[in-house]
Amino acid sequence: MTDSYLPPEHSSANLWQPNREASKRSQAIVKFIFGSFAVLSIFTTLGIVATLIVETIKFFSQVSLVQFLFDNQWTPLFSQPRYGIFVLISATLLTSLIALLVAVPLGLLAAICLSEYAPRNVRAWLKPALEILAGVPTVVFGFFALLIVTPILRTFIPGLQTFNGLSAGLILGIALLPTIASLSEDAIFAVPQDLRQGSYALGATKRETVTDVVLPAALSGIVAAIILGVARAVGETMIVTLAAGQNPTLTLDPRVPIQTMTSFIVQVAKGDVPVGTLKYDTLFAVGMTLFVITLLLNILSFWFVRKFQEKYE
Amino acid sequence: MTTTDPKAFIPDEGIALDEFEPNLVGRYKLDKVFAYASWVATITGLVVLAFLLISTFADGLPRLGSSFLTSFPSRNAERAGVASALAGTIWLLIITAAFAFPIGVGTGIYLQEFAADSWFAKILEVNISNLAAVPSIIYGLLGLMVFVRILEPITGGRSVLAGGLTLALLILPVIIVATRETLKAIPDSLRIAGMALGSTRWQVVRDHVLPLALPGILTGTILGLSRAIGETAPLIVIGAQTFVPFLPTGLQSSFSALPIQIFNWTSRPQEAFHANAAAASIVLLVVLLSMNAVAIYLRNRFQRNR
Numbered sequence: 001m002t003d004s005y006l007p008p009e010h011s012s013a014n015l016w017q018p019n020r021e022a023s024k025r026s027q028a029i030v031k032f033i034f035g036s037f038a039v040l041s042i043f044t045t046l047g048i049v050a051t052l053i054v055e056t057i058k059f060f061s062q063v064s065l066v067q068f069l070f071d072n073q074w075t076p077l078f079s080q081p082r083y084g085i086f087v088l089i090s091a092t093l094l095t096s097l098i099a100l101l102v103a104v105p106l107g108l109l110a111a112i113c114l115s116e117y118a119p120r121n122v123r124a125w126l127k128p129a130l131e132i133l134a135g136v137p138t139v140v141f142g143f144f145a146l147l148i149v150t151p152i153l154r155t156f157i158p159g160l161q162t163f164n165g166l167s168a169g170l171i172l173g174i175a176l177l178p179t180i181a182s183l184s185e186d187a188i189f190a191v192p193q194d195l196r197q198g199s200y201a202l203g204a205t206k207r208e209t210v211t212d213v214v215l216p217a218a219l220s221g222i223v224a225a226i227i228l229g230v231a232r233a234v235g236e237t238m239i240v241t242l243a244a245g246q247n248p249t250l251t252l253d254p255r256v257p258i259q260t261m262t263s264f265i266v267q268v269a270k271g272d273v274p275v276g277t278l279k280y281d282t283l284f285a286v287g288m289t290l291f292v293i294t295l296l297l298n299i300l301s302f303w304f305v306r307k308f309q310e311k312y313e
Numbered sequence: 314m315t316t317t318d319p320k321a322f323i324p325d326e327g328i329a330l331d332e333f334e335p336n337l338v339g340r341y342k343l344d345k346v347f348a349y350a351s352w353v354a355t356i357t358g359l360v361v362l363a364f365l366l367i368s369t370f371a372d373g374l375p376r377l378g379s380s381f382l383t384s385f386p387s388r389n390a391e392r393a394g395v396a397s398a399l400a401g402t403i404w405l406l407i408i409t410a411a412f413a414f415p416i417g418v419g420t421g422i423y424l425q426e427f428a429a430d431s432w433f434a435k436i437l438e439v440n441i442s443n444l445a446a447v448p449s450i451i452y453g454l455l456g457l458m459v460f461v462r463i464l465e466p467i468t469g470g471r472s473v474l475a476g477g478l479t480l481a482l483l484i485l486p487v488i489i490v491a492t493r494e495t496l497k498a499i500p501d502s503l504r505i506a507g508m509a510l511g512s513t514r515w516q517v518v519r520d521h522v523l524p525l526a527l528p529g530i531l532t533g534t535i536l537g538l539s540r541a542i543g544e545t546a547p548l549i550v551i552g553a554q555t556f557v558p559f560l561p562t563g564l565q566s567s568f569s570a571l572p573i574q575i576f577n578w579t580s581r582p583q584e585a586f587h588a589n590a591a592a593a594s595i596v597l598l599v600v601l602l603s604m605n606a607v608a609i610y611l612r613n614r615f616q617r618n619r
Contacts, residue, residue, distance in 0.1 A: 018511070023512075023513045023515075023516060024513060026513075026515065027513040027514060027515035027516070030515045031423070031427050031515070033419065034419040034420065034422055034423035034427065035423050035427070035428070037415075037416045037419040037420045037423065038419075038420040038423045038424060038428075038433075038437055040416060040420070040485075041420060041437060041440060041441055041444060041485060041486070041489070042436075042437065042440055044444060044455070044482050044485070045440055045443065045444060047455055047458075047459055048447065048451060048452075048454075048455050051454060051455050051458040051459065052451075052454065055458075105354070106354045106357055106358065107354075108354075109350055109351045109353075109354030109355070110351070110354045110355040110358060112351045113351035113352055113354065113355045114355065116351075117348055117351055117352065118355075126355060126359075128609065129359055129362070130358060130359075132362070132602070132605065133358060133359075133362045135536075135539060135540070135543070135601060135605055136362070136365070136543075136598070136601075137543030137544070137545070137572055137597060137601070138543070138545065139543070139545040139572045139575050139576050139579075139594075140365075140369070140575065140594045140597065140598065141365075142576070142579065143369070143575060143579045143590055143591070143594060144365050144368070144369070146579060147372075147579065147587055147590075148365075148368050174358070174361050177358050178358065181355075181358070203335075205340050205341060205343075205344045206344055206348075207340075207343060207344040207347040207348070208340070208344075210347070211347075228446065231446055231448075234448070235447075235448020235449070235450065235451070236448070237448070237449070237450045237545070237546035238545045238546060238572075238576065241546075241576075242576065242579055242580060262448070262450050262546065265450055265453075265454070265546075265550060266450070266546060266549050266550070269453070269457070269549055269550040269552070270549060272552075275462065283454065283550075284454060287450070287451055287454045290448060290450070290451065291447065291448075291451050294446060294447065294448055295443070295446075295447075297446075298442075298443060298446040
């Protein structure tokens with residue numbers, strides 16, 4: 001490029017030194033570095049799976065799988081240890097169930113309100129407020145459940161103990177509410193306006209339109225939000241550790257202390273566990289159970305969205 | 314809305330005329346009930362939030378003096394403070410940001426700008442959304458195994474570095490997704506114009522796309538970090554201490570953090586410590602709310618500029 005089309009006084013063609021080699025080299029270097037960062041996320045998954053599997057295998061070399069799945073007692077810290085994981089799972093199920101009874105109806109109605117009933121300017125305030133509720137650390141919710149909600153509930157529920165599944169589940173539900181509300185609102189808001197107008201044209205009222213037309217159309221997103229909520233409830237730690245106690249009992253009574261999978265992990269990890277002991281491996285066996293449950297829920301939610309998603313053009 | 318009798322529009326020979334009963338009064342009544350129920354549900358969440366904040370402030374404010382921020386934990390509740398916990402949280406924040414920000418943004422750029430629609434990107438996408446759903450306590454077990462045990466010569470065992478690295482892994486999916494979403498929103502014409510002028514992809518990204526995307530990426534990063542410093546469970550699992558009467562001295566120092574201190578004080582039987590827990594919660598909430606405020610401010614500015 002020796003001939004310049006620029007006027008002579010602006011001709012700076014000899015100043016311009018394209019160094020394509022250097023440009024391409026720096027791009028290749030950046031691409032390699034960022035690519036290896038991306039691989040790190042795969043290594044994280046592999047690390048989690050490998051960590052859990054290695055220690056879980058050690059655990060099952062000493063405890064039989066049959067005892068793990070079918071024993072009805074969980075006493076790994078006693079001198080005569082028993083390892084019935086179902087005791088912990090039942091506690092996790094109980095607190096999650098109470099939480100969902102709170103979070104699903106309230107969250108879904110709040111999502112409908114935000115998307116269908118609230119004026120735009122009110123919605124612009126309500127959504128961030130719910131997001132702040134989602135940002136409150138769970139340890140603060142745990143404090144709230146143990147020291148404020150339980151004393152209030154005890155005034156009118158006879159036999160409610162200091163640590164109980166009920167107040168842990170209720171506050172867990174409040175903690176899940178913003179997640180379920182926000183995700184379902186996204187799904188409901190995305191339903192095209194034509195469907196609503198078609199429904200009105202057929203003479204349906206607003207509620208009929210919402211419950212019979214809009215909700216079925218948004219169903220895949222709503223169910224995915226609820227399943228994600230279940231996974232959160234199962235994996236949530238601090239609320240149940242603080243408010244539900246550390247007492248592994250096989251019960252469905254929400255008034256007595258119970259121990260979930262997550263609060264067992266906290267209880268053991270809080271003390272200094274010597275590496276290589278069975279107690280240490282128990283941590284990972286419980287962690288593995290928790291991981292498998294949440295992974296299955298996550299896959300279920302993916303599958304549901306893919307299978308039942310309505311596509312509108 | 315005037316309600317005309319719908320039967321008036323149906324010709325006489327219409328089929329099943331008698332079976333059609335619009336019952337508009339009943340249906341509108343049900344509509345009203347439903348609308349009220351949806352408002353009540355929304356407001357319930359906010360009322361509980363307000364009640365939570367007010368009762369925490371009522372319990373904690375009397376304890377919240379300047380000495381509370383500068384004192385170390387003590388067996389005497391009145392003399393105990395959050396100095397070491399607050400310092401630990403700030404250390405964790407810096408370490409987590411130092412690792413999670415470059416790695417998360419780099420991964421996001423790689424996926425969106427260099428490898429979009431490749432099979433590798435698809436696998437990573439599934440992998441990242443799976444990671445986002447893994448309970449935080451599982452990350453604690455990963456940190457315990459990898460950072461506390463295998464990398465002990467580097468991290469010094471149950472140290473603030475191991476804690477920060479664990480939290481960085483925990484919030485990586487948040488930052489990656491935020492980066493990708495922001496990059497997706499930048500119009501393609503900008504990239505095409507840059508490449509038409511002879512820039513490489515990286516030059517376009519560095520000089521034109523990233524400056525535009527930065528506020529969005531920062532918003533996502535701050536939200537991720539505010540999640541990280543509220544986390545308790547993974548730190549307990551990797552072995553954060555509840556009684557640390559000194560400030561962290563280096564990366565390999567043992568540490569405490571605000572959520573750990575709140576957990577410890579809440580689970581003590583003595584009432585006096587519960588007030589401390591409330592006061593420490595206020596400190597944590599103030600830190601979190603100011604971080605969220607910065608994030609929301611950045612997001613609003615970003616949205617206005619475009």
